[in-house]
Amino acid sequence: xxxxxxxxxxxxxxxxxxxxxEETFAAVANGLAAAGWDExxxxxxxxxxxxxxxxxxxxxxSREALxxxxxxxxxxxxxxxxVLPVANRVDRLEQSESPDVxxxxxxxxxGSDPSKSGDATDSAALExxxxxxxxxxPLDSIDARxxxxxxxxxxxxxxxxxxxxxxxxxxV
Amino acid sequence: xxxxFDADGITLERxxxxxxxxxxTGSMRVPARVFASRALLEEISGDRTLEQLRxxxxxxxxxxxxxxxxxxxxxxxxxxxxxxxxxxxxxCISPGSVGYDINCGVRMMRTNLTHEDLAGRERDLVDAxxxxxPSGLGGGGIxxxxxxxxxxxxxxxxxxxxxxxxxxxxxxxxxxxxxxxEGADADAVSQKAKDRGKNQVGSLGSGNHFLEVQRxxxxxxxxxxxxxxxxxxxxxxxxxxxxxxxxxxTCTDYLRKIERQHGGLLNQLPDKELAAAPAGSQxxxxxxxxxxxxxxxxxxNRQLIMHRTREVFADVFGRPWESMEMELLYDVAxxxxxxxxxxxxxxxxxxFVHRKGATRAFPAGHPDVPRAYRDVGQPVIIPGSMGxxxxxxxxxxxxxxxxxxxTAHGAGRLMSRTQAKDEYWGEDVRDDLESGRGVYVKAQSxxxxxxxxxxxxxxxxxxxxxxxALGIGDRVARTFPVCNIKG
Numbered sequence: 001x002x003x004x005x006x007x008x009x010x011x012x013x014x015x016x017x018x019x020x021x022e023e024t025f026a027a028v029a030n031g032l033a034a035a036g037w038d039e040x041x042x043x044x045x046x047x048x049x050x051x052x053x054x055x056x057x058x059x060x061x062s063r064e065a066l067x068x069x070x071x072x073x074x075x076x077x078x079x080x081x082x083v084l085p086v087a088n089r090v091d092r093l094e095q096s097e098s099p100d101v102x103x104x105x106x107x108x109x110x111g112s113d114p115s116k117s118g119d120a121t122d123s124a125a126l127e128x129x130x131x132x133x134x135x136x137x138p139l140d141s142i143d144a145r146x147x148x149x150x151x152x153x154x155x156x157x158x159x160x161x162x163x164x165x166x167x168x169x170x171x172v
Numbered sequence: 173x174x175x176x177f178d179a180d181g182i183t184l185e186r187x188x189x190x191x192x193x194x195x196x197t198g199s200m201r202v203p204a205r206v207f208a209s210r211a212l213l214e215e216i217s218g219d220r221t222l223e224q225l226r227x228x229x230x231x232x233x234x235x236x237x238x239x240x241x242x243x244x245x246x247x248x249x250x251x252x253x254x255x256x257x258x259x260x261x262x263x264c265i266s267p268g269s270v271g272y273d274i275n276c277g278v279r280m281m282r283t284n285l286t287h288e289d290l291a292g293r294e295r296d297l298v299d300a301x302x303x304x305x306p307s308g309l310g311g312g313g314i315x316x317x318x319x320x321x322x323x324x325x326x327x328x329x330x331x332x333x334x335x336x337x338x339x340x341x342x343x344x345x346x347x348x349x350x351x352x353x354e355g356a357d358a359d360a361v362s363q364k365a366k367d368r369g370k371n372q373v374g375s376l377g378s379g380n381h382f383l384e385v386q387r388x389x390x391x392x393x394x395x396x397x398x399x400x401x402x403x404x405x406x407x408x409x410x411x412x413x414x415x416x417x418x419x420x421x422t423c424t425d426y427l428r429k430i431e432r433q434h435g436g437l438l439n440q441l442p443d444k445e446l447a448a449a450p451a452g453s454q455x456x457x458x459x460x461x462x463x464x465x466x467x468x469x470x471x472x473n474r475q476l477i478m479h480r481t482r483e484v485f486a487d488v489f490g491r492p493w494e495s496m497e498m499e500l501l502y503d504v505a506x507x508x509x510x511x512x513x514x515x516x517x518x519x520x521x522x523x524f525v526h527r528k529g530a531t532r533a534f535p536a537g538h539p540d541v542p543r544a545y546r547d548v549g550q551p552v553i554i555p556g557s558m559g560x561x562x563x564x565x566x567x568x569x570x571x572x573x574x575x576x577x578x579t580a581h582g583a584g585r586l587m588s589r590t591q592a593k594d595e596y597w598g599e600d601v602r603d604d605l606e607s608g609r610g611v612y613v614k615a616q617s618x619x620x621x622x623x624x625x626x627x628x629x630x631x632x633x634x635x636x637x638x639x640x641a642l643g644i645g646d647r648v649a650r651t652f653p654v655c656n657i658k659g
Contacts, residue, residue, distance in 0.1 A: 007588035009219045009246040036309065038593075038619055061432065072424055079368040079417040082310040139310030143617050145659060146309050146378040149272040149420045152427070153248030153445040169248055171272045171420070172379050172589065 001163070003031035008169055012147070013154070016166045022090040024157075024164040025067055025130065029088035032071055035170055037084060037144040052136040054085040059098075059129040064157050066093075066128040067166065071150040074134070084144050085134035098127035147172050177210070179217035182226065190638050191574070193237070194222070200229040206240045207575065209638050215586060215630055219246040221253075227442040228256055233263015233451060235516055235523055239575055241530050242638040243584030243630060247271070249445030252529035253584060257576045258451070260511050260522040264437070265456045266448035267430065267463070269526040271507040272423040274463055275470035276381075276414030278553045279347075279503035280564065281478055283485070283496050285407040287387040290654060293488060297385060298612040298655040300484045305383055305477055306375040308616030308659035314374025314476040322370050323358040329468030330475050338472075338479045346500040346542060348532070351471045357461035361418070362425050369418025369469060374476030378620055378659025381413040383477065384555075386562065386651035396566050396648045399548040400501055408651060409498075410562060411477050412555050414507065415470035422466045426459045451524070460509070460524075467508060474503060501564075502542075502551035504531045506581045512540075514576055525576050533567035533579040533645045541567070552645045554636060556583050558605055558613060559626030561652040563636045570643035579645030580636070583629035596622040613656045620658055 001023065006013035014031030018024030054077045060066040074085045148171040156167040175186040184192040184206060192213065194204040204225045208216055216222065221244050228238040228250045235257045244253030249268035258264050290297065306312050315338075317325070324332045330351025333339040344350040376383060388406045391397040402408070415422075430447040431438060433455055438447055449456035478500065482493035489496065509526045516523075534541050536549040545551060549566035556562045560583065571577045587595070598618025605611040605626075615621050639645040 005590050007590050009588055010252055010585050011248065012589060065428070065431065069428070076364055076368060076421065078309075079372075084309075143619075144309045145617050145620055148377075148379070149424050151248040151272075151445050152447075153443060155444070171248060 001027065003027045003034065005031060005035060011169055011172050013167065013169045018164050019162070021063070021164055022093045024166050025070060025093065026088040026090045026132070028067065028166050028168055029071065029074055029085070029134065032074060032147060032170060033084055033086045033088070035172065036147045037142060052083065054081070054083065054134045054136045056132045057129070058132070059127055061127060063128055064155060066130060067157055067168070068150055068152065070130060070132065071168065075147065075149065081136065082139045083136035084139060084142060086137055087135040088132065089134065090130055090132045093128070093130040095126055095128050098125060177213055179222055182222045184213070190642050194226060196229065200226065201231070202229050202234050202237050204229050204238045204240070206244070207638065207642060207644070208242045209634060212242050212630065212634060212638065216240065216244050221246045221251045224249070224251040224443070225254065227446060228254060228269065230441050231256060231258060231264060231266060231269065231446060231448055232437065233259035235259060235521070239578070241578070241580040242635045243580040243582055245584050247529065249443055250526070250528045253580065254526070254528045255530045255576055255578045256526045257514065257523040258526065260451055260524050263451045263524065264448035265451060265460055265509055265524045266446060266526060267423050267426040267459055268445045268447045269528055270423065270463060270509050271528050272420045273414035273507050274419035274422060274466035275505045276507045277470065277474065277503060277505040278410060278412045278555055279474050279478060280501040280553050281409040281481070281498055282401050282501050283407045283409070283498050285496055286405045287407060287654070290385070290407055294612045294655055297488050298614045298657060300488050301383060301481065301655065302614040302657045304480050304484045305657060307657060308378050311375060313372045314480055317370045317373055322366050325373065325472045326358040326361055326465035326468055327356050328352055329471045333472050333475045338476050343475060343500045346544060347471065347503045348505065351475065353464040353467045355461055356464035356468050358465055360458045360462035361422055361465050365418045365421035365425065368421050369416055372416040372418070373469070374473060374480065375416060376413045376477065376659055377416055378616065380624060382656055382658040383481065384410045384653045385655040386410055386653050388649055389561065389652045390650040392647040392649060396548045399545065400551055400564060400648060401499070402564065402649045407654070408501070409478070409481055410553065410555060410651070411474050411481070413473060413477065415466045416473060418469050419466040422462050426455070426462065429455055463509060467505065471503065502545070502553065504553050506531060512576070514572065523576070527578055529581050530578045531581045532577055533565070533571045534577045535567045535569050535571055538567070552579055554580060554582055554632065556632035557626040557629040558611055558624065558653055558656050559609060560629065560632050561650055563632065563647060564649040564651070565636065565639065565645035566648050568639070568643040568646045571645065574642065575644050579639045583632035583635060585628060586630050587628040589623045592623045592625060592628045593619060596625040596627070598622040601625045611653045611656060615658045617659065624658065
């Protein structure tokens, strides 16, 4: 359980596993931190790094989109607060009825193939959400490098027997 | 019999020297073409580049073929070194085929200094540049901005920098679109993107971005070299960076909007990262306006760094930068989409030309080449690694016919970052460059130096040789680093 950084010609890939989706998402997030900061040990040792935290509530229309948005939020927090989120923890991750429609407009009416319309609204009534927290390390106290963005390229999130596996490529 | 190249189930057919075609089969809308020598093709076929190129042929409205440049390598969605021209009326515009770092690019500034003028001051210069130009993560930017400033930067580009005292008129005349892309709308850029960008205006970032002081080692074409103001032994400055967090967030935002609004189109594509909005849709218009704004931001970013570099030279050499004739030669974008008119089968067509890790290379006489260079062709700047130097080319006569007016953008990576860190140690790379090659390197992180070690890149000489032989970008001059700063 945890993450491994995988080879990618130009970018960095994170492969992660966990007993639950919560654990797997947090492991990918720790991989994101490791892709920009070589000190792996502190990432594995929550609670010893200071008082500041990054606390997130994320909602999305699918499980993969939730993972994408969660990682994107961590990158956003890093840039605007000048902190690296490490020792990530996902406290709650669930699917529930959406209070509003997350699907927005599906294709159709915008010059696209009308036979394809409607497929994006199927899951509009349900949404995925999570609450997460991380320890925030000030960037000026460490030697970290930039990860630009999360990508959907080759993304994998699947249940294999009794555990979850994820694969995410980051643009660096 | 047609000569072929086989790579893991993908067979390319030789069309002419250095031109290879993957014929359209199955659901491919058009063939794919790779512009490379056999040696480069061996490297290109070593990762998922060809598979990603084949995926890109599925984009709606893609015209003629999906293109891979001699420096192509695996990226996300469209491969790096990719060119795709999509019909502007019934095709699409694809944020994923532009990339996260919108208008990542390179500019070169001339000086009238020679290598001899610099001798003995390399260490002072690299230290002063490193001190003055923000790099790495959390290093801030050259200017602090407020809401009004960021909106002016997004909509007016280098014209804002001119008004604010960070540019001179000649800088605008030597930049594509005079440093201001029309059709930019600050309102199309999200608050999140602006939040990320507001403290980073005038910063290099990390990864493969750098600022380099270089000396001109070779002039291959005296006439064009003279038109570009280049001569042997001259000192020039090369700056490579992009639109920072603002551009990264803009691409991310639109990728997600496309996923929610155009899921039907997305489901037809073999890679979700190719996400595209149908031409003419509201989202396509919004993305184009946001991307144009991010392009302006990136131009301002490189402009501020260049202007700061002028001030550093003035300090180190104890005289005004104007007396050192520190003038912008040209600025090229690597990651953009642009509405351009091209002739396709004898017909003029409006196309969104996506260049992802590829450089526009318009030939002499093209109306979009700045007046200063119209008689000789657009300058193309190809950065190489810290140990191999860089090239200046000019747009070649065959670029419009073969590649929608495009050529390569760099050496192209050969080795992953994780592997590079296993094979190289940053301090050793730095010491070897300094004692062996006379290159002074200073970086925020030793790991960055290891990841960017000369050995992780393809042979830039071979990339440029192929571009020259094809006639898409002709060799003009070569440079070699003296000082290099990076994140």
